Amino acid sequence: xxxxxxCGARVSQVIPAGDNRPRYVCERCATVHYENPRVVVGCxxxxxxxxxxxxxxxxxxxxxxxxxxxxxENGETLADGAKRECFEEANAHVxxxxxxxxxxxxxxxxxxxxxxxxxxxxxxxxxxxxxxxQLFDAAHIPWHDMAFRSxxxxxxxxxxxxxxxxxxxxxxxxxxxxA
Numbered sequence: 001x002x003x004x005x006x007c008g009a010r011v012s013q014v015i016p017a018g019d020n021r022p023r024y025v026c027e028r029c030a031t032v033h034y035e036n037p038r039v040v041v042g043c044x045x046x047x048x049x050x051x052x053x054x055x056x057x058x059x060x061x062x063x064x065x066x067x068x069x070x071x072x073e074n075g076e077t078l079a080d081g082a083k084r085e086c087f088e089e090a091n092a093h094v095x096x097x098x099x100x101x102x103x104x105x106x107x108x109x110x111x112x113x114x115x116x117x118x119x120x121x122x123x124x125x126x127x128x129x130x131x132x133x134q135l136f137d138a139a140h141i142p143w144h145d146m147a148f149r150s151x152x153x154x155x156x157x158x159x160x161x162x163x164x165x166x167x168x169x170x171x172x173x174x175x176x177x178x179a
Contacts, residue, residue, distance in 0.1 A: 001024045001033060001035075004026035004027075004028065004029060004031055004033070005031075005033065006026065006029055006031045007026060007028055007029045007031070009026050009027055009028035009029065010026075010027050010028075011024040011025060011026050011027065011033060012024070012025060012027055013025075016032050019032075023035075035109070036109075037106075037109045037110055037111050038071055038072075038109060038110050038111075039071065039072040039078075039081075039110070039111050039113065040069055040070065040071055040072070040105075040110050040111070040112045040113070040150075041069060041070070041071075041072045041078050041081040041082045041085065041112075041113045041114075041115075042066075042067050042068055042069020042070065042082055042085055042086075042112070042113075042114050042115070042151075043067060043068060043069070043082040043083070043085075043086055043094060043096060043100075043114060043115040043116065043117035044067050044100060044114060044115070044116055044117060044154060044155060044158045045067070045068065045086060045090070045092060045094050045117045045118070045119040046116070046117070046118060046119060047118070047119035047122055047135060048122075049137070049138075050135035050136055050137055051067075051135065051136050051138070051141065051155070051158075052067075052068070052086075052090055052092060052119055052124060052133065052134070052135055052136075053065045053066065053067060053133070053134060053136055053141070053142075054066055054067070054068055054089045054090050054126070054127075054129075054130040054132070054133050055126075055130060055131040055132040055133070055134075056129065056130065056131065056147055057126070057128070057129050057130050057131045058129050060147075061147035061148065063131065063145075064145050064146060064147035065141075065142050065145050065146055065147060065151075066146070066147040066148060066151045067114065067151055067154065067155065068082075068085045068086040068088075068089040068090050068092070069082070069085050069089075069112070069114070069151070070085040070088070070089070070129075078113055078115075079096040079115060082094075082096055082113075082114075082115045082117065083096055083117075086117065087127075088127050088128070088129065089127045089129050089130050089133075090124045090125070090126070090127060090130060090133045091123075091124055091125040091126070091127055091133070092119055092120075092123070092124040092133070093119075093120045093121065093123075094117040094118060094119055094120060095117065095118045095120060096115050096116075096117050097115060097116035097117055097118060097167075098115065098116050098167045098169075099113070099114075099115055099116075099169050100114045100115055100116050100154055100157065100158055100161075100167075100169070100170065101113070101114045101150075101153065101154045101157055101169070101170040101171070101172065102169070102170075102171050102172075103150040103153060103154070103171070103172045103173070103174060104171075104172070104173040104174065105150055105174050106173065106174075106175070107174075107175065107176045112148075112150040112154075114150075114154040114158075116158065116167065122135070138159050141155065149174050150172075150174060153170070153172050153174070154170075157170040
């Protein structure tokens with residue numbers, strides 16, 4: 001950040017009075033600009049035992065598989081965001097179920113939240129952010145082509161819970177892979 005969104009003056013990174021970490025603070029009007037993690041919300045849609053996955057048409061991870069997910073919009077509930085993302089990316093209508101996973105992805109300044117979901121009909125197709133959308137049996141999920149570790153974490157927990165007839169909530173913190 002270089003300029004204040006309130007008055008347009010330059011900002012500096014300083015520790016404001018009463019705070020404990022550097023923030024961008026306007027040099028003219030003293031507005032403190034907080035930067036907080038972004039929320040990514042999605043779901044694991046299932047239809048007759050198969051999981052709906054999308055092949056990404058955008059970076060990051062263009063051409064890799066993921067569950068329908070994306071950034072939560074202002075004024076949206078988590079469940080509504082997951083439902084919207086499923087329609088935008090897979091042209092699919094779902095019923096959102098229980099909360100599956102909360103994954104801290106601190107190195108990307110994100111929190112990923114995944115729900116279980118039921119695909120209402122076998123009708124789906126690639127949205128603008130997907131190259132391809134497909135239903136997969138658990139044995140044929142393309143694990144080696146998963147876009148994100150958070151997606152792999154959520155899918156593996158989903159399948160383990162399904163096999164155990166449970167619906168647990170799973171929490172994880174992901175850290176950068178070492179070089």
